Amino acid sequence: MELPEKFSCLPKELWRYVVSLLSLEDTVRTSALSKDWRKIWYSFPNLIFKYDKFPEIEQKHEKFVEFIKMTLARHDRSNIEAFELHLFSWDDGEILIQREWISFALHHNVKKILLEGDIHESDNIPDCLFRSKSLVVLELVMSKSVLEKMENIFLPNLQELCLRDLMIDEDAIEVLLPSCPSLEYMSIICCDFVSQSLTISSLGLQKLIICQCGSVGYNSLKLQSSMLSELTLVGNIVEEYELMSLPCISFAYVSFWEFLEGEMSTGVIVKSAIKLYKELKNAPQLFLNEWFIEILSRASDITSILETTSASKLRRLTLYIQPNRKHIEIMLHILSKSPNLQELNIIIAKNSDTTVDLVERNYQSERWISSGLLNHLTHVNIHRFVGNEKELEILRLLLKSTPELINLNVLSYNEAKNEEISEKILTQVGFPRCTYRIS
DSSP: OOHHHHHHTSOHHHHHHHHHTSOHHHHHHHTTTOHHHHHHHHTOSEEEEEGGGSOOOTTHHHHHHHHHHHHHHHOOSSOOSEEEEEOOOSSSOOOEEOHHHHHHHHHTTOSEEEEESEETTOSBOOGGGGBOSSOOEEEEEOTTOEEOOOSSOBOTTOOEEEEESOEEOTTHHHHHGGGOTTOOEEEEESOEESSSEEEEEOTTOOEEEEESOOSSOOSEEEEEOTTOOEEEEEEOOOSEEEEEOOTTOOEEEEEEOOOOBTTBOHHHHHHHHHHHHHHHTTOSEEEEOHHHHHHHHTOTTHHHHHHTOOOTTOOEEEEEEOSSHHHHHHHHHHHHTOTTOOEEEEEEOSSSOOOOOHHHHHHHHHHHHHHOTTTTOOEEEEEEEOOOHHHHHHHHHHHHHOTTOOEEEEEESOGGGHHHHHHHHHHHTOOOSSEEEEO
16 A cells, blocks of 8 residues: 555544644645645645745745745635744845735634734734634734734734734733733734833733833833733833732843933933832842843942842842942842842853952952851852952852852853863862852
């Protein structure tokens, strides 16, 4: 019995499963095996069209569009799992998403739609995308399109929403989210905003990523989600953060870009960063980058603020710091008010002066060694270690201030110099009493 005939004996559902493991292009090739295989292609559940994977042939642009139209025209009435269009082209002109392609996917009860390209004959995203009982995942990557405020939105089963490179109209997000009661994951990446305020309110949302928003951005972020467990904020600091009701937050990642003097007053920036830190301080895992630490260090009363701000739930802290007095002071204040911290990760920035003031060194050591406020720290990892005097002083300070330290890992910036760095630590700092390694 020939191989195609053997497969012909299998149940149709099993055929569909086998074929669903193939790429769309490979599935088309199987149609040459037999008439039965051709019928299976007509019910293929994963329609993923990638322009960059299409054969390099003459009139590639036109042939690719024809391939999409032919595939959709021959598809039967069966449901589809995924419909993806990856249409961005740098060489052959612009390929536009046609509305009838989107309508086809929705009429076949699609569960996942990913659109990477721009809409045919319009700058606005068609509102039919936001009225679907079947849709579970929606990802839009559209550099020339506008997400407008819509009416009659109905996405009862949507769990993942990813928006990238869009212009987002005023109140568009605020109107959209209440109609997505099953939403668990949301990302907003490289989008511009018409409104000065971004409000995200979703009771079931568990993970939120807001990254690099944008050249035309908002200056106020309001967030409310009683189920949110992971929050990532990357980009420009905004004037106001209002994080309400985040009892389930377990991980927060904050990475601000370098800010330019004059964009906002220093006082406004500092006030905003302090408020954000206070609202995130009880996340069990927290990442703060060097510009966040730099902003905190510019507050005239930062010592008194941090000394009255306890982070009792914090277990794992990652700080990206400059090895200078200001940043180290901020780090030590945060550590001293984190009584249950188990692991500290220090990532050392590489663009700072490598000299150290001996008066500054003695000041830090005497103050923190005698305080006993770092006695609870047991595990420390130092990343991007070069071995200059400032970094060695951080090691000395930590070793003298943490009598309960069990494990110290130093990860060098240049693996070729591991042996040299290890020798420098042993001779200038002394062999620590804890488990210690260079990698």
